[in-house]
Amino acid sequence: MSFLNAEEPTVCDLIADFGIKLLWHPSLGVELGNNLQTLLRDCIAGTIPLDILVFEGSVVNAPNGTGEWNRFADRAMKDWLADLAKVAKFIVAVGDCATWGGIPAMSPNPSESEGLQFLKRQEGGFLGKDFVSQAGLPVINIPGCPAHPDWITQILVAIATGRIADIAFDELNRPQTFFNTYTQTGCTRNVHFAYKASTAEFGQRKGCLFYDLGCRGPMTHSSCNRILWNRVSSKTRAGMPCLGCTEPEFPFFDLKPGTVFKTQTVMGVPKELPPGVNKKDYALLTMVAKDAAPPWAEEDFFTV
Ligand code: SF4
Numbered sequence: 001m002s003f004l005n006a007e008e009p010t011v012c013d014l015i016a017d018f019g020i021k022l023l024w025h026p027s028l029g030v031e032l033g034n035n036l037q038t039l040l041r042d043c044i045a046g047t048i049p050l051d052i053l054v055f056e057g058s059v060v061n062a063p064n065g066t067g068e069w070n071r072f073a074d075r076a077m078k079d080w081l082a083d084l085a086k087v088a089k090f091i092v093a094v095g096d097c098a099t100w101g102g103i104p105a106m107s108p109n110p111s112e113s114e115g116l117q118f119l120k121r122q123e124g125g126f127l128g129k130d131f132v133s134q135a136g137l138p139v140i141n142i143p144g145c146p147a148h149p150d151w152i153t154q155i156l157v158a159i160a161t162g163r164i165a166d167i168a169f170d171e172l173n174r175p176q177t178f179f180n181t182y183t184q185t186g187c188t189r190n191v192h193f194a195y196k197a198s199t200a201e202f203g204q205r206k207g208c209l210f211y212d213l214g215c216r217g218p219m220t221h222s223s224c225n226r227i228l229w230n231r232v233s234s235k236t237r238a239g240m241p242c243l244g245c246t247e248p249e250f251p252f253f254d255l256k257p258g259t260v261f262k263t264q265t266v267m268g269v270p271k272e273l274p275p276g277v278n279k280k281d282y283a284l285l286t287m288v289a290k291d292a293a294p295p296w297a298e299e300d301f302f303t304v
Pocket residue numbers: 183184185187188189190191193207208209210215216217218236242
C-alpha cells in the first residue's frame with residue numbers, strides 16, 4: 001500500500017516514463033489462481049525474464065521449517081521465494097519483515113520468521129549471508145514499517161536506468177542515500193531538543209518528543225524528515241515519536257509494557273542517548289540547555 005502512494009516518482013511514472021513492466025503485484029496483478037502459478041513458473045523457467053524481485057513480508061518457516069503457515073499460489077511462499085531468488089537479476093526487500101523479520105520475528109518467534117538476508121541484526125536470513133542475485137548484488141534492503149514509498153520507487157528507478165552501481169550501501173545493505181542520516185535530521189523540533197523543552201502529549205506542536213515520549217529520532221537512520229511523507233509531513237512533525245522502525249531492533253524492548261512511547265530513564269537520564277554522546281556530557285549539556293532556554297523555546301511556533 002505504501003508503494004501505491006509513491007509520489008517522486010509515482011507508480012504510473014515507473015511504467016510510463018521508466019519502462020518498468022509490472023509483472024505482478026498483490027493489488028495490481030491481474031493473474032489469479034492457475035494463471036498466477038503459470039506466470040511464476042515461467043519466471044522460474046526463464047521464459048519470462050525476472051529483472052527485479054521485490055519481496056514484502058517476513059519469510060515464514062513454521063511449522064518445522066516447512067513454511068506451510070504461509071501458503072501462496074498453492075505452495076509454501078518460501079518455496080516460491082527460493083526458486084524466484086535463483087533467477088532474479090536484482091532482489092529488493094521492502095519493509096522490516098522482509099529485511100530483518102520484523103514484528104513476526106520477535107522472541108519467541110513462533111512462526112520461525114526471518115528476513116531475506118538478515119534475522120534482526122544477524123547476517124544470514126533465509127537466503128544466507130553470501131547470497132548474491134544474478135546481477136552480483138546482495139538483497140537491497142529498504143526497511144521501515146512501512147517503508148517510505150519514494151525510497152521504493154527511487155531504488156527501482158536506479159535499477160531500471162542502470163544507475164544502481166552509483167548507490168552506496170551501509171553494513172545492513174540499506175541505500176546510504178536514505179539511511180546515512182538520522183530521523184532527527186530536518187525535524188522541525190530540533191530547537192526544542194536543543195533547549196530540552198519537552199512535548200507532554202501526542203499531537204502537541206511544541207516541544208521535543210525525546211525527553212518523555214520515547215522519540216528515537218536521534219538514533220534512527222532514516223530520511224523521514226528529509227524526504228517527507230505525502231510531501232508534507234513526518235511522524236515527528238505530526239507529534240508522534242519516531243519508533244525507530246528502520247533499525248533491525250524494531251520493535252524495541254519487545255514491546256514490554258511501559259516501554260512504548262515512554263522514554264526509559266535511570267535517575268532522570270535517558271537510558272539511550274544519541275550515538276557518541278556520553279552520560280556525563282549529556283547531564284552537563286541538559287543542565288546548561290535548561291538554564292539557557294529562552295522563553296520562546298516553550299512556545300508553539302510550528303507553521304503550516
Ligand atoms: S522530536 Fe524526535 S526527531 Fe524531532 S528533535 Fe525531538 S528527538 Fe529529534
